[in-house]
Amino acid sequence: MPELPEIEVSRLVLAPGLEGDTLLSCRVLPPGFYRNPSARELKRRAGRAIRRLSRRGKYLVIEMEGSPPLILHLGMSGRILLDGHGSHERFEIRTARHRVSICDPRRFGRVLSRLPKLGIEPIDPGFSARTLGNILRGRKAPVKALLMDQRLVAGLGNIYATEALFEAGIRPGRAGGRLSSKEIARLALSCARVLRRAIRLGGSTLVDEAFLDPLGRPGRAGGAVAVYGRAIGRCGHPLRLTRRLIAGRRATYCPACQR
Numbered sequence: 411m412p413e414l415p416e417i418e419v420s421r422l423v424l425a426p427g428l429e430g431d432t433l434l435s436c437r438v439l440p441p442g443f444y445r446n447p448s449a450r451e452l453k454r455r456a457g458r459a460i461r462r463l464s465r466r467g468k469y470l471v472i473e474m475e476g477s478p479p480l481i482l483h484l485g486m487s488g489r490i491l492l493d494g495h496g497s498h499e500r501f502e503i504r505t506a507r508h509r510v511s512i513c514d515p516r517r518f519g520r521v522l523s524r525l526p527k528l529g530i531e532p533i534d535p536g537f538s539a540r541t542l543g544n545i546l547r548g549r550k551a552p553v554k555a556l557l558m559d560q561r562l563v564a565g566l567g568n569i570y571a572t573e574a575l576f577e578a579g580i581r582p583g584r585a586g587g588r589l590s591s592k593e594i595a596r597l598a599l600s601c602a603r604v605l606r607r608a609i610r611l612g613g614s615t616l617v618d619e620a621f622l623d624p625l626g627r628p629g630r631a632g633g634a635v636a637v638y639g640r641a642i643g644r645c646g647h648p649l650r651l652t653r654r655l656i657a658g659r660r661a662t663y664c665p666a667c668q669r
């Protein structure tokens with residue numbers, strides 16, 4: 411699933427071409443099932459200039475001159491394509507100079523006019539051990555589920571939450587409110603570090619969740635993954651899965667490196 415780094419990488423590729431361009435049309439492509447604003451609502455952007463591309467959490471925000479923004483969420487399997495044609499295209503944006511489409515085989519993505527309420531991002535300059543401590547305080551839920559709750563912390567999904575917990579040496583099933591202040595400090599740093607590193611490496615392209623940037627290029631962060639989706643960790647130890655489901659899946663961890 412595309413997480414904060416993959417959206418940021420997509421934004422960086424799209425911004426130079428789209429900023430200042432004029433949006434001509436946007437529409438849901440046949441067979442037509444995609445969660446989106448109504449056709450009438452989408453028409454409000456036609457003929458307007460694209461002011462800026464920004465990002466919040468896992469959402470790409472196309473800011474418009476004189477109309478509400480066009481906000482894209484790629485769901486489980488979506489990717490954005492610039493000036494190309496792909497399979498499973500669900501949504502199309504035409505501008506004066508470009509064509510942008512969303513390819514989304516599993517159709518969990520959506521197009522919005524307004525952002526939902528989102529928590530702070532780990533790469534926000536205001537995110538610190540203290541911020542994270544306030545978020546986790548008193549909570550009994552597994553720390554991994556809390557990190558992936560977009561209303562609390564925005565941008566981390568399964569891959570980067572798994573990696574950040576490994577780097578901080580914390581097991582994913584621990585109750586969020588039971589972490590020591592030292593552990594919280596390590597976790598705040600590792601959350602920011604894994605996201606920044608992945609942006610720098612162009613996002614994660616893993617076998618089962620094949621992210622490609624809008625020009626069709628794979629990212630290199632998948633090769634830097636230490637535990638996610640692996641049987642043996644980068645640390646050299648055999649990895650384990652939690653018995654219980656955390657955010658719908660069993661979580662990978664290293665029993666030797668994580669406490």
Ligand SMILES: [Zn+2]
Nearest residue numbers: 645647664667
């Ligand atoms: Zn280990």
